[in-house]
Each structure stands twice: as structure tokens, then as C-alpha cells.
Amino acid sequence: MYEELLEDIAQQNGLREVNTYTKLAAGIGGILLCLLSMSFVAPLFIAFVLSFSILFLARIDAKTYGKIFVAPVVFALFSVSVIILLAGGEMAFWRWQPLSWLSLSLTRESINEGVFVFSRVIGGMSALLFIALTTPMTDLFVVMRRARLPEEVLDLTMIIYRTIFMIMSHMVLVYQAQLMRLGYRSFRESIRSFATLCGAVFVASWEAGEDLIKAMEARCYEGKFAVLGDGSPVRLTSALAVLSFLLVSGVIVMTTRNITFI
């Protein structure tokens, strides 16, 4: 039941001490370049560089990374195969019309389109995971405050963040207690147990909320949440690395504009 959370991994990754903005620039820049690219080459390059940094710089376990990556890739494979079969085009390798309104084909254009979309998914995913695995939520709060997110929203986000982990550990406890007493033996039983689990967690979260108010009051709450301490400063080497990565990717985007898969 207890799975390792992305957040937990991010808290201990090898790039934790790198400035948050530097990492965000690499991730968001990567996503934008994937979207701007007109060929499949640039996204694959971005995916390669960022996955390499995730595995070797952030030192994320390869198995964990693979597991996280599998779900979106499988999903993308399904969508891409639909695109390839339905997109149509002129240079057909194979064509089949099982029904009058449905024609399936395998054309040069559709294969190119499919490969392009697939590489974009891979590139975008690695950029997104790069952010998720190297930048914990606690560091993103600093960015959110800088971005002038309304105080109320930010305070609420932080309280929710803190509470999620408490409620989750409570849920794990209740679930284990149920499991030990064979609460999930049959389908009917599972449904019943799940209902009580939800109820117990709801009550616990309610109590946690009341305690939270008490705790805040006991500590002189006046409507203010502490300003977040600054993260690590921008370092020249990492900033240069990200800059050169974005530049090279940009050049690849420009030069490979006309390259297609087949």
C-alpha cells in the first residue's frame, strides 16, 4: 500500500541544492522547445539529455524512473497507433476498409505524424519528470510566492501539503489494521472496509483540522504564515549548463525542421 511518493524522491535527489529557477528553466524550457519543434529529433534529444541528468546527476534509481515512465508511454503508444491508422495520407503502404465509414491505412504521412507525436510525448514527459523529481514542492512554494500567488491560496496550499502526509500515514494505519483482520477478503467485504476507511480518514482529518487551529492559536497566530527562506543561489556552472542545453536544443529545433522519420 505504501508507495514511494515523487515528493519523497525529490526531497533527496542529487540536484536538490541546485537553484530552483535554474531547474525550472531547464524543465519548462524543455517543454516549450518540444512544442516548438517541427520534427521528432529535438524532442528525443531533450528527452535523452534530461533523462540522463535525472539518472546520473539527480541520481534517481533507474528502476523507479522506468516505472514512473511506463504508464504515460503505454498510454501514448495507444494514442499514437490510433493516429497512425486513422490519419490517412497519400503514400499508402497498406489500406483496409472494413466498414463503409471506417478506413484504416498506413501511410508515410501518418507514420511521420505518429513518430512526431510520440517523441513529443517522451520529450515533454522527461521535462515534466525532471521538474517533479528534482524540485520538491517545498521549493516550489518559494517560486509561487515570488510569482505573487495570492497569500490565501499559498497558505492553504502549504497547509494542505503538510496535512496530506499526516492523513496519508493515518490512512495506511487504518488500512493495515483492516488488512490484518482480513478486511479485504471478498469483494463485498472490500467495499465495506473501504467505506469505513474513508469514514475513519474523514474523522481523522476533521480532528487534525481542529488541532491545527489550536496549534496555531497557541503560537500567537495573527493571520501570517512565515516567509519562506531563500533557496540556494544561482550557481554559474549549473546556470551555464542549463543555458547551453537550451541553446543546443534550440539550434536542433531550428536545423531539423524539415527532417522526417521516413
Next chain:
Amino acid sequence: MGRIILEARNIRYRYPRGMDAIQGISFHVRKGEKIALVGPNGAGKSTLLLMFNGMIRPDSGIILFDNTPIRYDRASLRTLRKRVGFVMQNPDRQIISPTVFQDVAFGPTNLGYSEQETKGAVENALRHVGLEGFDRRPPHHLSGGEKKRVAIAGVLAMDPDVLVFDEPTSGLDPSGSEDIMELLEELNQQGKTVIISTHDIELAYPWADRAILLLNGKILQEDVPDVAFGNQEMVRKARLSVPTLLELYLELERRGFRLPERRPRTVLDMINVIDRAFRNKPCYTEPGRIALLDVDAPGDVDLEIWQAARPEVSIGAMGTRAKQFAMDGKIPLDFTYGVIDKCILKALLGEDSLIIITRSMVRRVHERVEEFCRENQVRITVLTLSTNREEDGPGLTSPE
């Protein structure tokens, strides 16, 4: 004895469901005292503690802080809660923010400190509890003892005069409990009044200046620990047990041994009692010496060389920063709890010892050793280590 800082006058409180929680309690706490509130579950300990910072308002009777009755308007409560810090039993319930830094900064921010002041207060508080460098960690990644320390730091950051702890050692392993008790001792040495509630009488017995036995919302007994815990009938009534050392003393007394007046509170005291009863002198060899290394002014002592020259010397550390210092220098520690007593025990065996110490605790060592020497007519020398060269100053000669 300091002046009275907290006082309760005939307070009563009834839970909303109609059960009596506190039934007429009066007592006072002096500045700089260490008070242990003991009693079974449901005796009203937590309720009573929550009244000290105005979280619960008694139905009748008054509570005075600094000789003025507590008022329950918002502004007064804020001032009160700044001066009376409350550390809850479950640190998970007390820690609010997503990172350690933010959580410790919670109080100072709400008290209107500037960003710079807040930062200073947080750093200071974290250093006090030995959690330097934990600023950016999220609380759910910390161990139970570390969480407890974060909760304590959050309260310390507001620099209160009185610290109230509800079950400070619950849920901690023995070593963690000892560390927390040692931290409470250190805070007390720095002038804070400390009030705790606990079931753990073995920890409370040597620590407290005064113990208050609570049962069914009433004070059963209030006295110095050896009297309060020595009354077996009362202790049984309060569903506690007599501390082992005290029980041993009482049993020896019943068997007709002539024992010193003062009842033993630590192993050192007990050894002394036994030595007196059976051999009538505390020490048989030339007593060893105790050296102090002040981490706030370490001079030019190279501890590694020093230690290599004297491998037999036992080393203890007192104070959070001293322990940190020992950890950073990878110095193996023989004692981290009850250090002074353990070093005196070593000295009585004719062995030398070294205490790595924070400045605020130095006086405590001198006082304790002098008190012991006076009572027992022995001479134990306490030296301050400041230089490696022995001809320049007092160094501890290697026992050869």
C-alpha cells in the same frame, strides 16, 4: 528562590460533557523552577497545563501570571502565549508548516518580527535543539525525536519565560527521552521555568525540583520529589510506582541501616549511600579529576591529540551544542546523560574524565561537584582545558 511567576487559586473546570476535570486546585510556580506534574491518565494534567497559556479558561478561580490575573481578550492572550510556550504531546499536531524553517518561524512571524529578526530567532532556536541545517527538510521526513525538537524550537523561537511540556518523552526511545530531559535541564539552566507532565517517574524523579501528584482533578501531594514519590500509599493511589532508587533506599532503611538524611536521586547518590552504610567512606583512592572543555571558547586544544595521549579518560558531553561539537569531531562519547554524576563516579574510582560542555552549563558542574565534595569530605578537582601545553596551564595529566 525566585519570585512567583505562575499561580493558580482554587481553579475548577468542567468538561462540556459535564465531567469534572479540575476540582479546586491551588499552587504556585517560582521563576526558574522545574516542576513535574504526575498522575494517571485522565487525572487532569493536560487540562491543567492548557490553562497556563490560556487555551482553556477555568470555570471558576483565577490563574495569575507574573502576579497579574490572566485576561482572556485577544491581545492579552497573545502576550501570555509569547511568554508561556506550550509544547504539545504529539509533535505532528503542533507542526503546521511544510518545512522546518517555516514552522519554527511561525511564532516570530506572527509576533511581527522583521525578516532578519525572524531568521536570527529561527537559527538560534534550531541551534539550541541541535537541528542546525534542517531548515529545508519537510517535517514528515524527520524521526520522532527530531519532530519533538522542531516543536520545541518553534516555541523557543518566541523566547518564552515559561516552557510547558505535555508528556515531553512520550513515544521516544530511551536515549531520545534522555536527550530531551537533558535539553530541558539545559533550558532551565539558561533561566527558563520548565513545567512538564509525565508518567515517567524514573525520568522525572532526578530532574524535578518539585513534583505535583494529581488524581481526579485534585492535588494529591505536592513536594520535593523524594518526599512526593516516597509516600508509597500516595504513589499507589496515583497509579504510579516508587522510583527504583528510592525504593531501594527505603528498603535499606527498613532493614536498619544507618543512612544519610538526603535520599538518593541518582546512581551517584545511591552509591554514596551504600558506601556510607557499609564502608563509611566515599572514596578509597586519590580521587580522579574532571576536565572541562568549553565549546564556546575551545582555545587551542586539539582534542584528537589530547585524547590519543589519554585513551583511558572517559568523555561526556553536556549541552546540545557540545554534543554537536563531539559529533562533528567524531569524538566517541561515553556519557550523554547525567554526565556530571557519572564523571564524579569515575573520579571516586580514581579515574579522570573530560566533559565537553557549553558555556551555560559550566557553573552547574562546579556547583554540583562542590556540593558533593562538601557533603562527603572529598576533594575532586575540576579543571578547564584551554591549551595543549601543560606547563602553560592546567591540563589533565595522563593517568600512568
